[in-house]
Amino acid sequence: MRQMRAATLTGYIEVARHVGLDPYALLRRFGISPNFLDDPENRHAAEPIVRLLEESAQASGCAAFGVLMAECRSFAQLGPLCLLLERLPTVRSVVRTLSDYRRHFNDVMNITLEEDGETSLITAELLPEYALPQITDFTVARLHRNLAGASGGRWHPASLHLAHEKPADSAIYRRYFACRIEWGSSFNGFSCARSALDLPNPLADETKARHASQLLKMIELGPEEAPVGDQVRRAISLLLPSGRATMDHVATNLGLSPSALRRRLDREHRHFADLLGEVRRELAQRYLANSAHSITEISDLIGYTSISSFTRWFTSEFGMSPISWRSAQLSITAMNGRRADMH
DSSP: OOEEEGGGGTTHHHHHHHTTOOHHHHHHHTTOOGGGGGSTTOEEEHHHHHHHHHHHHHHHTOTTHHHHHHHTOOGGGGOTHHHHHTTSSBHHHHHHHHHHTGGGTBSSEEEEEEEETTEEEEEEEEOGGGOOHHHHHHHHHHHHHHHHHHTTTOOOOSEEEESSOOOSOOHHHHHHHOSEEEETOSSSEEEEEGGGGGOBOTTOOHHHHHHHHHHHHHOOOOOOOOOHHHHHHHHHHHHGGGTOOSHHHHHHHTTOOHHHHHHHHHHTTOOHHHHHHHHHHHHHHHHHTSTTSOHHHHHHHTTOSSHHHHHHHHHHHHSSOHHHHHHHHHHHHHHHHHHHHHO
């Protein structure tokens, strides 16, 4: 029986509520216990999870449900595998390692790399009986986050390729991937310049990568309930673009009253304002690192009503304006590209 990790459904509760669904009713409908989600290493038959995501998209009318599932997660939430990926020398080595560790995710996916001349194709293949649009979109979106995260935000695809047709509303796809999208493609994945896979990772460390690989083979993670702070972060990332990332709206998304949410955050010694700031900082850097997003668009995406307010906040957080930060990052990327070409 093909299986998937419970980590596949991390954030499902928040995303389902965000698009107006009753997540617990849908989980019960497909025979998935909410307790199953408590431990990301739990395994479940793949078919009900695939059908759950598909039904959630259809019931909500949100064709990008799978992308939203990936969007509300960070690279660090990949789990212990991120400790290995972030220490590998190049993006190419990350792709190969993801392929080697594919069963860390599920039993229905393969990641392949094909190189023809100056172009590279990174393909996320799912077994045909499971290759429905939502799990496909989720898999490709997570692959994008893993490659970008492991490279410190330096890797960007030239194009996203999706085998399914363009939905009526593709705004979430454009926001998340910020590159050219080829709908109705012959494969699911990405195309990029071959040289982009040789981008050096400034955090690469052969010894730490070897130790991380050994730990992945030895350590069995025990059950751990997701902290409410992590749930709040996911809800904030979903609600920011609509300007609704407030305590009241986040509490509603989590099925709590504002006072109950405050008490639970207090028990974890965390504060809503701090979590909001953390998510904004991460998203601002992620969007600025991709030149496809204008400063105006980024201001809207992280919940600011004016560019001036966004610029003042960003400057206070990073010591420079958004434009200056983007220019500095582009210079670093260009320098790393020249170094890679020299080698």
